[in-house]
Amino acid sequence: MIELKHLRTLQALQNTGSLAAAAAQLHQTQSALSHQFSDLEQRLGFRLFMRKSQPLRFTPQGEILLQLAEQVLPQIQHALKACHEPHQTTLRIAIECHSCIQWLTPALNNFRQSWPQVVMDFKSGVTFYPQPALQQGKLDIVLTSDILPRSSGLFYTPMFDFEVRLILAPDHPLAQKDYISPEDLASEVLMIYPVQRQRLDIWRHFLQPAGVSPALKSVDNTLLLIQMVSAQMGIAALPHWVVESCEHQGLVVTKTLGDGLWSRLYAAVRDGEQRQPMVEAFIRSARQHACDHLPLVRDASRPGTPLSAITPL
Numbered sequence: 001m002i003e004l005k006h007l008r009t010l011q012a013l014q015n016t017g018s019l020a021a022a023a024a025q026l027h028q029t030q031s032a033l034s035h036q037f038s039d040l041e042q043r044l045g046f047r048l049f050m051r052k053s054q055p056l057r058f059t060p061q062g063e064i065l066l067q068l069a070e071q072v073l074p075q076i077q078h079a080l081k082a083c084h085e086p087h088q089t090t091l092r093i094a095i096e097c098h099s100c101i102q103w104l105t106p107a108l109n110n111f112r113q114s115w116p117q118v119v120m121d122f123k124s125g126v127t128f129y130p131q132p133a134l135q136q137g138k139l140d141i142v143l144t145s146d147i148l149p150r151s152s153g154l155f156y157t158p159m160f161d162f163e164v165r166l167i168l169a170p171d172h173p174l175a176q177k178d179y180i181s182p183e184d185l186a187s188e189v190l191m192i193y194p195v196q197r198q199r200l201d202i203w204r205h206f207l208q209p210a211g212v213s214p215a216l217k218s219v220d221n222t223l224l225l226i227q228m229v230s231a232q233m234g235i236a237a238l239p240h241w242v243v244e245s246c247e248h249q250g251l252v253v254t255k256t257l258g259d260g261l262w263s264r265l266y267a268a269v270r271d272g273e274q275r276q277p278m279v280e281a282f283i284r285s286a287r288q289h290a291c292d293h294l295p296l297v298r299d300a301s302r303p304g305t306p307l308s309a310i311t312p313l
Contacts, residue, residue, distance in 0.1 A: 004076070006040055007069035009033065010048070014066055017055045091278060093122035094130035095143045103241060104143070107289040111282050118278060134268060141279060142268040143286075146199060155274045156266040158300035159287045164201050164261045165254040165296075167229050167236040167243055174235070175253045182210035182258070189234035191225050194218040201263045202237035226252060237261070241294040264300055265290075 012022040023033040041047050048062035058066060095104060108120050123130065123139075131148060133139045147156055166185075168175045174184055185207065197203045197216065207213065217234055219225040226243060229236050230251045237257065246252050267283045274280070291299045 001043060002040075002065065002068075004073075006036075007065070007073055009036065010062065010066050011069045011073060013049065013056060014058075019051070019056070089117065090119045090121055091282060092138070092140045093120065093143070093282075094133065094139050094141070095122065096130060096146065103290055103294055104286065106293075107286040110289055111285045114285070115278060115281060131268060134270065137270070140269065140273075141282065144266055144268055145201070145263050147266065153271050154268050155271040156268050157274060157283055159265040159267050159283065160290050160294075160300050161262050161264050161298045162239045162241070162294065163296040164237050164257065164263055165240050165243075166257050167226065167238055167252050167254055169230050169232045170250060170253050172232060172235070172253075174255065177255070180255050180257050182207050182212040185214045185235065186212050188214045189217050190214045191217045191219050191228060191234040191236045193225075194220050200237070201261060202257065206237075206257050206261055239263075240296045244295050 009022060009026060012025045013019065016022045016025055019033060020030050023030040026033065037048060044061075046061045047059050048065065049056055049058045093104075104122070108122070112118070112120065130139055130142045131144065131146070131152070131154065134142045135153060143159070148154055166174070166180050174180060174188075177184065190202070192200055219228060222238075222242060225236055225238075226246050228234060230246075240254060243252055243254060247254055267286070269276075269279055287299065287301065291297055
């Protein structure tokens with residue numbers, strides 16, 4: 001019968017000394033507040049304060065409820081504050097993109113400066129597919145470019161968009177071309193991570209639509225893959241940040257695929273947990289670090305980014 005709004009109103013009356021001032025403090029009209037009290041007093045069967053007294057004077061029953069407000073409201077405020085503080089001491093993160101490690105590690109260091117009480121634990125691997133572990137509660141955040149259907153129970157927050165570029169040896173014939181078409185790769189050896197080809201952006205969005213199917217060679221180590229490309233043992237398609245330093249050294253060159261092949265990285269969490277303060281802080285920190293330090297990266301949380309927001313089916 002007594003609601004929190006009634007207790008807050010009693011406290012406002014005590015603090016301001018008048019119904020008009022209490023209404024202003026609570027951003028209500030005086031008539032609405034008066035009606036609220038009249039309705040409550042009718043249901044309770046007694047008055048709470050003397051309306052025509054100057055200054056406003058509470059009845060004995062009103063004094064009892066005012067004491068209740070002074071006890072209960074601070075406890076509620078304390079409890080709500082505690083709800084926004086981290087109770088979780090470990091944040092378990094997994095990445096599907098093997099090459100994310102090189103920018104994620106410094107991003108983790110930035111996060112630790114603001115959340116020193118949280119222990120960071122992350123897993124990775126070329127063949128690792130962590131989203132089922134996230135669904136089972138074994139992980140807290142997964143960085144991924146793959147979105148499962150809406151029925152998966154996962155929520156995907158856009159992190160950033162990045163360009164996937166063709167990686168070539170400097171003396172490769174395609175290194176002289178200004179435009180790379182799918183047909184240019186038909187007779188090449190495309191070196192990929194040992195995952196299903198349908199999970200590769202270059203396959204799904206560049207080669208397959210054109211009906212082009214080059215030879216594939218699996219390599220499970222990024223550094224080895226780049227060295228093999230440099231030795232003209234094949235070509236590859238990787239995010240530009242992965243090979244930026246090698247390109248500056250002249251070991252490889254990068255080319256835009258078609259009009260530009262862009263992909264989007266998401267932070268996946270269990271649906272309902274995306275508003276956890278620690279989760280929000282990590283996603284915000286990691287996104288900011290990536291957008292500040294990685295080449296050819298665009299903040300996917302802002303309007304007007306290259307890729308439209310993708311939601312599960």
